[in-house]
Structure formats: C-alpha cells, structure tokens
Amino acid sequence: MSDQSRSEHILELARELLDDIELSRTSAENLVLKASRLARWVGSDEIRYWLKLEMGGYNSTNETSRKYMSITGRWTDIEKNLGYWGPLAQQEAAIAAEKAKLAALRTPDSSGEWASVAIANVTNAMNQTANNISRLSAIKSRVLAQLHSFVSEVYYEKEFDSLSESIFERYKSAVDTLIAESCGEVLEKIPSVMSRLSDGDEESISQALVTCRRIIEAFADSILPPTDQTIEIGGNTLKLDASKHQNRINAYVHQHIQSQSRKQKIRQNLSNLFDRISTGVHSDVTAEEANSLFLNVYLFLGEILHIRKDT
Template identity: 55%
Template sequence: MTDAQSEAEHILSLSRELLDDIELDRIASDKLLLKASRLARLAGSEEIRKWISFEMQGYSGSDDLALRYMTLTGRWTDYEAKKGYWGPLAQQEAAIETQKARIEATKLGSMSGENMVFVVDRLNRSHSALSASINQMSGVRSRVLGMIHNFVSGVYYERQFADVAATTFEAYKKEVDALIAESAGDVLVKIPSVIARLREKDEEAVSQALTTCRRILEGFADAIFPPSDETYELGGNTLSLDASKHQNRINVYIALRTESSSRRTRLRQNISNLFDRVSTGVHKEVTAEEAYSLFLNVYLFLGEVLNLGAAVSDEIEVC
C-alpha cells in the first residue's frame, strides 16, 4: 500500500468516525474540534482548519475570515458595534451552563422575601435576558456543529466515491490492459511515457505527450485493422484504407462490430475529436490539464473499441 492510499484510507476512516461522533453526540465539543481540525489538515481544507482554530482559541477582530465566520455562526449581538460572542465554542458552552444555573438558583430564591411583586418582576426580566442569551449561544453551538457536520460528511462522501471510482477504474484498467496487450501490444508500452511527460507539465513535455497519444491511436489502427489498397462503403461514403487513413480504418472496425448507429456516431465523433486535439498543429492550445484528459479519453476509447468483440455487421461492402 502506498503512502497516498494509506492517507486516503485514514481520511475516510476519520471522517466516518467523526460523523458518528456528531450524530450520536458521543464526545465533548473540544475533542470534536480537535478531530475535525486534523481532518481538515489531512483533506487540505485550509479555510476550515483556520475556522476551527477560531472555535478552539477565540475569534480575532482583525482577521477577515474570522469576521466572516462570526456571521456564519451567528455570533453577533450587535454587528454595527462589532459586539458578539468572540470567545471559543467551549466558552459559549460554559456560559450556557452558568446562565442555566443562575436561572435555577433565582427561581429558588424567589419563593421568599419582601416586596414580592417587585422581586418577581425583576426576576422575570432577568430570566428573560438570560434565556435570550442562552438561546443565542445555543444557536451558535448548533450552527458550529452543523457546519462541522456538513464539512465532515462532504469529505466522507467525496472520499467514499473516490475510493469506489478508483477501485472500479482499476478493475477496468486491468481488463483494458489485457485487451490492448492481446490486440495491440506495441501500443501498451507507449502509455507509461505519456504519463511521465504529463507529470512534467511544461509546454514541451505536453507537446511530446500529445504526439505519443497520436502515435498510440495510429499504432492502434494499424494493429486492429492493417492498411490495405481496398476501399469500403460506409454510410454512403467510399473510405480509403491505405496506411495514412487511420481514422477510416478504426471507423470501419467499429462499424463491423456494432449494429447501433448512435454508438457508431458517438465513437466516430470521439475519434475525430481525439485526432484533431492531439495533432501537432494545435499543441500550443492544449493545457497540461486538458492533455491529461485527452490521454484518459484515448485510453478509455481504446478499451471501448476492443470490448466491441467479434464482427456482427454485414452492411459494409468491399470495393
């Protein structure tokens, strides 16, 4: 197992554990914040990591991100005067418990004493103020936990999907590699050089990678449908199959192996676009990111064509 795989599995495991922590309310908020901060660091979510640091250490009035999250977590009591709950989440939770205790204590004390009406009125006003403060701080806590839950669930489902996608692609890759090795072995040895070039990301490396992609497509055409002096009638057109007509030969191979006109059309358009984008004349227009997408498209195209199987069509005539 590579370091990248180990880290990916750790992120998935940690995010799953955190979801249970939040949904089952099984650990204190300070421990939850520490675990969420670790997840943010591992997942590369710098903004979330910094926000969680405010929740652990308190907010700063001179930090734009802190001010934004003061709003997102509902901490302002007077936005214009910049008054609000600036302290860490643990401080808000402690204040909630303290104020609840004050309400309980004054309820007991209100049962005796002189000027009962005055005392009761004052206590009611005090209780109302304390309750309002408790409600707002409880709202802050709920928002914080809700935002952490959204972040953690996002990481979890993203990584879970990535794990499924990676496993699926790896299985498909093994199948495609076997098909290429059997039908066009010379093509398979060119693939590692494309990947190596694309990792360099500079303009010359991208150009060389695209040139190799074009050679892969041409070598693939020669392997599955060798050139000849014959022509084929396809869709009302007479196609030459000489050594320079790589697209024609691939299209004939496809047409012989699928009765679906829509699939033929899609594959024909795909191979036309691929040849166009990997041609030397447009290298300067292709970014490293697009070049990598083109390479993957080429690879998946080879796999789909080789999976077509034996010839099923008799609609193509030799001329």
C-alpha cells in the same frame, strides 16, 4: 504519506466528524479540535482561523473574528462591541451551569406580604436563566451548523473523488486486460507516452503525441489487419490498405455495431482525435492538452475493445 493514504485519512476523519456532530457523541471542544485537524489538511485560511477562534476565543480587532461573531450569533450589541467572545467550550460550559442553576430554582412555599415578591423574584430568575440557556444554545447550534457545513463539503468531495478514482481504476484494469489480450504491442507503448508527458517539455510532448498516433495505428493493425479489399460505408467506398488506419477502425466499428448514431459519433471522435494528435506533433501543445489527448486515446481504445468483447 502517499496521496492515496492522505485522501483516505481525510475521508475517514470527515466521516467520523459527521457522525460526532449528527449523533452528539462528543463534546464541543473535541469537535473543534478534530475539525481543526481536518482543516489543516484541506481547510481554507479563513476556516482554519475561525476554528482557532473557537478554540481560543474571539477578538474585536480582526475582520474574520467579527465576521464569525455575526455568523455564530454572538453579538449582544454590535454597536457597543458587546457579545459572547469566549470559545465554543466556554459557551457549552455556561449552558451546563445555567441548566444546573435552573434546576435548583424553586418557587418558595411561603405566605404573607413578602410571598408575592419572593415568587416574582424566583420567576424572574427562572426566565432570565432560560433566556441565557436559549441564547447560548443558539450560539452552539450555529457553530455546529458551520462545522457540519464545512465537514460535509469535505466529506462529499472526497467521497466523490474516491468513487471517481475507483470507477476509473476498474475501467483502466479492464481496458489494460483487453489491450493485453488483443494488442499487446499497444500496451508496451503506453509507459513511454506517460514518461514523456511527465517531462513536460516541448520535445517530449511532441514525441509522446507521435507515440499516441502510432498506438492508434498499431491498434488498427491488430483489430483489422491491412487488406486489398474495400468496404462501402454510407455510400462511400473505403480502402483498407496499410496506410488507411482510420478506415480500418471505422470498418471494424461498422461491422460490429448496429446503431448508426453511435457509429457516427465514434467516426467523428476518431477523426477529431487523429487530427488533433497529428497537428500537435508539429505545433505547440500544452502539457495539459497533451495529457487530455492521451487520455482520450486510451478511452477510445477501451470503447472499441469493449465492443469487441461484447460481440
């Protein structure tokens, strides 16, 4: 199963489980079985073991078992090791049995010296049954709350991941189109960088960063070709010849953006990015840092190209 289909499967399963819990549309046993399937994909060892307890019953020897006896309110006397050890399905069945018992109890229609005793016995039985229902229902509610918490966390995490991937994919598609339209040479270099970064060794990382620098240089040539002219920015006269790639990008930004603060941020970002890439070519850079630098280059190109598109 691919990463995408796996993620979609987890998201769909979590969504179904949330609906099952919130709409009370399936039995407790089915909920636990379904949640166990989800936990096999994404759950911690503790969550998986807890759900196993909810399917097969608790025990008094395991630390996690005793912990969830407390969390789910199963203890009747923890010091004497007494409690409701059965799985959730057993508690649900007991609730149904107690409700049936309560429905069958009737105050006797009798008189005489035994009438008060009979009425008291039935009343006590009703109260005891109602208390049992209340205690068992509390256990079920706590288990469902724990299930809901686990499933919600999985669902919203996967929903956020899916949204993030969707946002990035849309942005990537737009940037790829702009690069292809404006500077196809840059687009041709990107697969080479990705391939070398995936290798992860020192030499491949260094070569990938060299290509990143060439991408920026080719990008500068495409948006503002070299010229013998100069430009004044912030009181500084900048040359725009073939070796001044940063100057030409900054000149392009200066010509197309009105906001001084945004110009400054882009200028600083470009300078830092170029310095880090140039330094990384000649020194040890981790694979994670190299990937981050490449992604920064890509996002930087996208920002500048969107400026071009908008103007």
